Amino acid sequence: MCLLLRMCTKPPLILNFSGTTNAMSDDTHSAVPSDKPAPKIAFSTLDLSSQVARALADMGFEHCSPIQAKSLPYSLSGHDVLGKAQTGTGKTAAFLIAVFEDLLRQPAPEERFAGEPRALVIAPTRELVMQIAKDAAAIGKYAGLSVQTLVGGMDFNKQMQALHGQFVDILVATPGRLLDFCERREVYLDQLEILVIDEADRMLDMGFIPQVKRIVRLAPRKTHRQTLLFSATFSDDVLRLAESWMFEPVSVEIEPETVATDSVEQFIYMVSGDEKLPLLCNLISMPDVKNVMIFANRRDQCRTLYERLRKQGYKVGLLSGEIPQGKRVKTLEAFKEGSLQALVATDVAGRGIHIDGVSHVVNYTLPEEPEDYVHRIGRTGRAGNTGQSISFACEDDAFRLPAIEELLGRKLKCELPPEHLLNYDN
Numbered sequence: 538m539c540l541l542l543r544m545c546t547k548p549p550l551i552l553n554f555s556g557t558t559n560a561m562s563d564d565t566h567s568a569v570p571s572d573k574p575a576p577k578i579a580f581s582t583l584d585l586s587s588q589v590a591r592a593l594a595d596m597g598f599e600h601c602s603p604i605q606a607k608s609l610p611y612s613l614s615g616h617d618v619l620g621k622a623q624t625g626t627g628k629t630a631a632f633l634i635a636v637f638e639d640l641l642r643q644p645a646p647e648e649r650f651a652g653e654p655r656a657l658v659i660a661p662t663r664e665l666v667m668q669i670a671k672d673a674a675a676i677g678k679y680a681g682l683s684v685q686t687l688v689g690g691m692d693f694n695k696q697m698q699a700l701h702g703q704f705v706d707i708l709v710a711t712p713g714r715l716l717d718f719c720e721r722r723e724v725y726l727d728q729l730e731i732l733v734i735d736e737a738d739r740m741l742d743m744g745f746i747p748q749v750k751r752i753v754r755l756a757p758r759k760t761h762r763q764t765l766l767f768s769a770t771f772s773d774d775v776l777r778l779a780e781s782w783m784f785e786p787v788s789v790e791i792e793p794e795t796v797a798t799d800s801v802e803q804f805i806y807m808v809s810g811d812e813k814l815p816l817l818c819n820l821i822s823m824p825d826v827k828n829v830m831i832f833a834n835r836r837d838q839c840r841t842l843y844e845r846l847r848k849q850g851y852k853v854g855l856l857s858g859e860i861p862q863g864k865r866v867k868t869l870e871a872f873k874e875g876s877l878q879a880l881v882a883t884d885v886a887g888r889g890i891h892i893d894g895v896s897h898v899v900n901y902t903l904p905e906e907p908e909d910y911v912h913r914i915g916r917t918g919r920a921g922n923t924g925q926s927i928s929f930a931c932e933d934d935a936f937r938l939p940a941i942e943e944l945l946g947r948k949l950k951c952e953l954p955p956e957h958l959l960n961y962d963n
C-alpha cells in the first residue's frame with residue numbers, strides 16, 4: 538500500500554488548533570518548526586477512536602505532551618515520522634497511539650496467518666520491550682488487538698506457543714530474538730503495516746545495525762509500510778540511514794536547543810578514583826536521595842560496585858546484560874516498588890526505562906558515548922518531575938566531558954564535591 542493510498546484510506550485528522558493542518562500540506566521533508574511551544578491539546582479534541590480515547594482517559598492522560606501534539610497529526614495521517622524529544626516526554630505513547638489508530642482504522646487482512654504481525658515495534662533492551670508492551674496493553678485496553686513480546690533470555694518455546702495461540706496484531710521485540718523467529722519461519726514480516734523503531738539512534742549504531750538492516754529487509758518496501766522512528770538523540774549518520782528507510786519522512790523535533798532534559802539539574806564532581814566510593818555512599822545516605830540509579834560503563838565495574846555497596850549494608854540491585862532475564866525483571870520490579878535504595882546498572886538500563894520517583898542518577902563513570910549521558914540522566918526528571926544527576930569525573934574519564942558538552946551545546950560546571958560528602962568513614 539503506497540503512502541498516498543495509506544493517507545486516502547484514513548479519515549483525515551481534525552485538530553483543534555490552527556496552523557498544524559496547513560503545515561501538513563507543506564513540504565513534508567522539512568523539520569516541523571519548533572520555535573513556538575506546542576499548543577496544549579486535549580486528547581478529547583483529536584479524532585481518536587473511542588477505544589483509544591477511553592483507555593487514555595483511564596490512564597489519566599488528558600493533554601498531549603509536546604511530542605505527541607506535534608507528531609500525532611502526521612503519524613495519524615499516514616506519514617513516516619522521525620520524532621525527537623527529550624527523555625521522559627511521552628514518546629512511547631506518541632507512537633503507540635499512532636499504531637493502535639492505524640490498526641483500528643484499517644480492517645485486518647482477510648487472509649492472515651499466525652505469526653504475521655500487522656505492527657512491529659523494535660527496541661534495544663528486553664526491559665524496554667516489556668515496558669512498551671505494558672504501555673501498549675494500557676493504551677490498547679479496549680482495542681481488542683493482541684500484543685505479543687519477543688525478547689532474548691526468555692524461554693523460546695513458551696514465546697512460540699504464545700505467538701501461535703492467536704493472531705498477533707502488534708509485536709514488540711528485541712532485534713536478536715525477532716530474527717531467530719524469522720529465521721525459523723515462525724514470524725513473517727511481509728504483512729507489516731507499520732514499523733516502529735524506538736531508541737532509534739541506539740538501534741542504528743554499530744552494535745545493532747546488521748540486525749536492524751535484516752529486519753527492515755524482511756518488511757514490506759518503505760512505500761508499502763508506515764515507519765516511525767523515535768529517540769531523544771540522533772547523530773547525523775543515524776539520521777541519514779534512518780531517512781533512507783523512510784518515505785518522505787516528517788521530522789518532528791521538540792526543543793532541539795536543549796538535548797538533555799531541562800528538568801534535571803546536572804552536577805559534575807571532579808574527584809580522584811579513591812574518592813568515588815565514599816562519595817557515592819555518602820550521597821545515597823542523604824535523606825532527599827530516594828531512588829538512585831548508578832551507572833558504570835562495564836559489567837565488571839557494575840558488579841564490583843554492587844558488591845561493595847552491599848557489603849556496606851546498602852539495599853542495592855544490579856542490572857546488566859549478563860544477568861538472567863528472570864532476575865533482571867525481579868530486580869527492576871523491586872527497585873520500582875521501592876524495596877531497593879539504589880540500582881547499579883550498565884547502559885542496558887540507560888534508555889527508555891521509566892521508573893516513577895527516581896530522584897538521582899549517578900554516573901560513577903562517564904559514558905563512552907556522549908548520547909548515553911543524555912539517556913542516563915533522563916531516567917530522572919521525567920513526566921513533569923525534577924531530578925538531579927551527579928557525574929563523577931576522575932582523571933580516567935574526565936576526558937569524555939568535552940564530547941558530552943558538545944552534544945549538550947553548553948559547558949557543564951565542574952566542581953569539587955561538597956566537603957560533607959567526602960568523609961572517609963565508609
Ligand SMILES: Nc1ncnc2c1ncn2[C@@H]1O[C@H](COP(=O)(O)OP(=O)(O)OP(=O)(O)O)[C@@H](O)[C@H]1O
Nearest residue numbers: 598600601602624625626627628629630889891920
Ligand atoms: N499525555 C500524557 N499525559 C500524562 N502522562 C503522560 C503522557 N504521555 C506520557 N506520559 C507518561 O510520561 C512518562 C514518560 O513517558 P515515556 O516513557 O514514553 O517517555 P519517553 O519520551 O519515551 O522517554 P525515553 O526517551 O527515556 O524513552 C510515562 O510515565 C508516561 O506514562
